[in-house]
Amino acid sequence: MLTISNLQASIGSKEILKGINLEVKAGEVHAIMGPNGSGKSTLASVLAGREDYDVTDGSVLFEGKDLLDLAPEERAAEGIFLAFQYPVEIPGVSTTNFLKTAMNEIRKYRGLEPLDAVQFLKLMKEKMKLVNIDQSLLSRSLNEGFSGGEKKRNEIFQMAMLEPKLAILDETDSGLDIDALRIVAEGVNQLRSPERSTIVVTHYQRLLDYIVPDYVHVLYKGRIVKSGPKELAFELEEKGYDWIKAEVETV
Amino acid sequence: MNNQPNNDLKSKLLADFRTSEERMNGASKSALHQIRREALNQFDRLGFPTVKHEEWKYTNVNSLIKEVFEFNASSDITVDDLAQLESSRLEGNVLYFVNGQYQPQLSKIVSPASQLTITTLAEAVKTTPDLLTQYFAKYADYQDNAFTALNTAFAQDGVVINVPANVAVEAPTILRFISDARQLNVASQPRNLFIVGEKAEIKIAESFRTLGDQASFTNVVTEIVVAEDAQVEYYKIQNESDMAYHIGTTQVHQKDRSHFYSATVTLDGGFIRNNLNIALDGSECEAHMYGLYFPNGRQHIDNHTLVDHRKPNSHSNELYKGILEDRSTGVFNGKIFVRQDAQKTNAYQSCKNVVLSNDATMNTKPQLEIFADDVKCSHGTTTGKLNEEALFYLRSRGIPKEEAQSLLMYAFAEDVIQKIKIDALREQIERRIQAKLAR
Numbered sequence: 199m200l201t202i203s204n205l206q207a208s209i210g211s212k213e214i215l216k217g218i219n220l221e222v223k224a225g226e227v228h229a230i231m232g233p234n235g236s237g238k239s240t241l242a243s244v245l246a247g248r249e250d251y252d253v254t255d256g257s258v259l260f261e262g263k264d265l266l267d268l269a270p271e272e273r274a275a276e277g278i279f280l281a282f283q284y285p286v287e288i289p290g291v292s293t294t295n296f297l298k299t300a301m302n303e304i305r306k307y308r309g310l311e312p313l314d315a316v317q318f319l320k321l322m323k324e325k326m327k328l329v330n331i332d333q334s335l336l337s338r339s340l341n342e343g344f345s346g347g348e349k350k351r352n353e354i355f356q357m358a359m360l361e362p363k364l365a366i367l368d369e370t371d372s373g374l375d376i377d378a379l380r381i382v383a384e385g386v387n388q389l390r391s392p393e394r395s396t397i398v399v400t401h402y403q404r405l406l407d408y409i410v411p412d413y414v415h416v417l418y419k420g421r422i423v424k425s426g427p428k429e430l431a432f433e434l435e436e437k438g439y440d441w442i443k444a445e446v447e448t449v
Numbered sequence: 450m451n452n453q454p455n456n457d458l459k460s461k462l463l464a465d466f467r468t469s470e471e472r473m474n475g476a477s478k479s480a481l482h483q484i485r486r487e488a489l490n491q492f493d494r495l496g497f498p499t500v501k502h503e504e505w506k507y508t509n510v511n512s513l514i515k516e517v518f519e520f521n522a523s524s525d526i527t528v529d530d531l532a533q534l535e536s537s538r539l540e541g542n543v544l545y546f547v548n549g550q551y552q553p554q555l556s557k558i559v560s561p562a563s564q565l566t567i568t569t570l571a572e573a574v575k576t577t578p579d580l581l582t583q584y585f586a587k588y589a590d591y592q593d594n595a596f597t598a599l600n601t602a603f604a605q606d607g608v609v610i611n612v613p614a615n616v617a618v619e620a621p622t623i624l625r626f627i628s629d630a631r632q633l634n635v636a637s638q639p640r641n642l643f644i645v646g647e648k649a650e651i652k653i654a655e656s657f658r659t660l661g662d663q664a665s666f667t668n669v670v671t672e673i674v675v676a677e678d679a680q681v682e683y684y685k686i687q688n689e690s691d692m693a694y695h696i697g698t699t700q701v702h703q704k705d706r707s708h709f710y711s712a713t714v715t716l717d718g719g720f721i722r723n724n725l726n727i728a729l730d731g732s733e734c735e736a737h738m739y740g741l742y743f744p745n746g747r748q749h750i751d752n753h754t755l756v757d758h759r760k761p762n763s764h765s766n767e768l769y770k771g772i773l774e775d776r777s778t779g780v781f782n783g784k785i786f787v788r789q790d791a792q793k794t795n796a797y798q799s800c801k802n803v804v805l806s807n808d809a810t811m812n813t814k815p816q817l818e819i820f821a822d823d824v825k826c827s828h829g830t831t832t833g834k835l836n837e838e839a840l841f842y843l844r845s846r847g848i849p850k851e852e853a854q855s856l857l858m859y860a861f862a863e864d865v866i867q868k869i870k871i872d873a874l875r876e877q878i879e880r881r882i883q884a885k886l887a888r
Contacts, residue, residue, distance in 0.1 A: 288839050290859070303847045
């Protein structure tokens with residue numbers, strides 16, 4: 199589904215990604231872990247198309263298409279979804295209105311008829327249950343005055359509505375207490391399917407207790423320095439990142 | 450007296466006044482005419498303002514005074530011509546003026562005479578001269594403002610509304626001023642006077658439109674007198690051409706416990722200067738001022754507001770918002786004056802702008818002059834670009850860039866749009882804003 203080859207990216211003159219290689223197949227959950235500043239969020243942002251970064255080398259193929267050639271909105275329409283680490287507050291735009299616009303733009307891109315108000319509301323009611331989100335929250339301005347937990351739930355709710363093929367969760371666990379974390383993780387798990395892949399970017403192992411990955415990759419200094427099964431996450435939790443750093447330095 | 454390059458228009462106007470005075474045949478002795486003559490003398494003394502004048506620093510009227518205009522030109526406008534100016538006719542008392550001249554065949558008054566009297570200024574001069582003597586030009590300052598002086602000297606027509614005490618007028622009153630610039634450069638100087646009695650309530654909108662591609666100049670003055678416990682909603686909607694010049698002053702005078710609520714929305718217009726001056730000459734008054742402007746191309750939109758807190762315990766609140774594109778320029782100058790007597794004043798002012806192009810310019814200037822010691826006043830202005838992070842967020846959900854931009858711009862304007870309480874008017878404005886932002 200997603201093939202990242204030798205991806206290099208910088209912001210200004212600062213190199214952040216220094217050659218990422220990653221293959222994600224349909225249905226798989228990959229966790230990207232690593233110490234602060236290793237480039238995890240940059241990877242998520244580059245995949246979603248954030249313009250602050252310059253891709254200096256490498257390629258990203260998504261279902262055979264050159265992802266780096268596409269605008270952020272085209273990537274979304276192709277089926278990529280980024281759950282933001284810091285969801286943006288947008289006064290004056292209600293979640294409901296914004297999501298309806300987004301869904302119908304994506305449908306237009308795919309050559310589908312727009313959803314009418316009834317169909318949209320029906321779908322919304324169904325998905326609201328997934329993340330236990332309240333109608334009143336959705337009619338308010340997007341994320342404005344939302345608590346940290348409400349913002350993250352709103353991200354997963356949007357994901358449930360847009361049904362992406364590849365979901366990228368950027369530090370979705372940051373700022374969440376354990377109850378909110380469980381609700382968010384349950385939402386993600388219910389969306390797991392053999393066609394849908396997930397990349398979970400996280401600093402801590404605890405999210406992976408709830409969203410169990412197929413593979414764990416450790417990102418350090420802009421490279422994936424170690425990959426392994428889910429047990430690698432436990433090892434990192436137990437021993438921290440220092441031993442990985444030491445391993446890298448000796449090589 | 451002055452060596453400005455404006456002597457042509459100025460001397461033409463002075464000569465015009467004297468010519469018409471000679472034809473007045475005795476009416477020149479009337480009290481009203483004495484005011485007009487006094488205003489003309491002030492205009493003669495003041496001349497057109499230059500950018501050296503502090504109040505006109507960013508608004509240069511040079512190109513305006515170089516144009517040649519036909520004042521109060523006749524027009525063969527028809528109902529069909531109006532159709533292209535509006536999507537739907539608004540319900541209520543609707544009065545049309547074309548090039549400054551009243552169009553009874555297009556107008557309708559639905560409110561019963563028991564609720565209010567609406568007459569044209571020309572009519573009021575004949576039928577209620579005492580009322581005019583009492584109120585006309587008693588509020589809008591023609592001593593220091595050349596354009597107000599000019600309007601006071603020349604204004605032939607406009608609307609006089611008189612709402613008796615204790616009446617809540619249900620139907621909104623909509624005054625439509627159309628410049629028919631299809632054939633030649635036209636100019637008009639409408640003059641309105643709204644007298645709202647004790648505990649009375651009224652909603653009034655002034656709308657300004659242009660027909661045709663020639664230049665137009667509108668120099669409008671509106672005086673609004675709000676008695677004790679009265680409530681006035683006032684909307685000024687400008688949707689004029691790029692060739693339109695508009696200078697307007699709205700002068701409000703509020704007595705005890707009165708409420709004045711206004712929104713000034715400038716959708717389009719080449720060169721616009723709006724003065725909104727409110728004298729809170731009573732205690733426990735409220736004044737709310739909202740503004741919205743969307744200049745693009747080379748449009749210039751200037752909003753000057755002045756709130757004069759003269760008595761204690763009153764509250765004023767102001768929010769102006771602008772979105773500037775291309776090479777447009779905007780000006781916001783908000784003055785709050787709190788006099789020594791006006792203790793316990795609450796005054797808030799905010800002006801927020803989004804500048805979408807590097808070639809667009811916004812000049813903002815808050816001015817607080819406070820002479821009382823127990824007051825709460827605050828002001829803030831912001832000018833910035835569209836939030837890039839918000840734009841990326843919307844795009845990452847599948848919304849194309851242009852659409853995401855107009856969504857954000859509309860959201861930015863939304864809170865001011867919602868202040869327009871005449872539903873049909875607000876819906877019209879919403880559609881026009883959406884169309885303009887979607888371009």
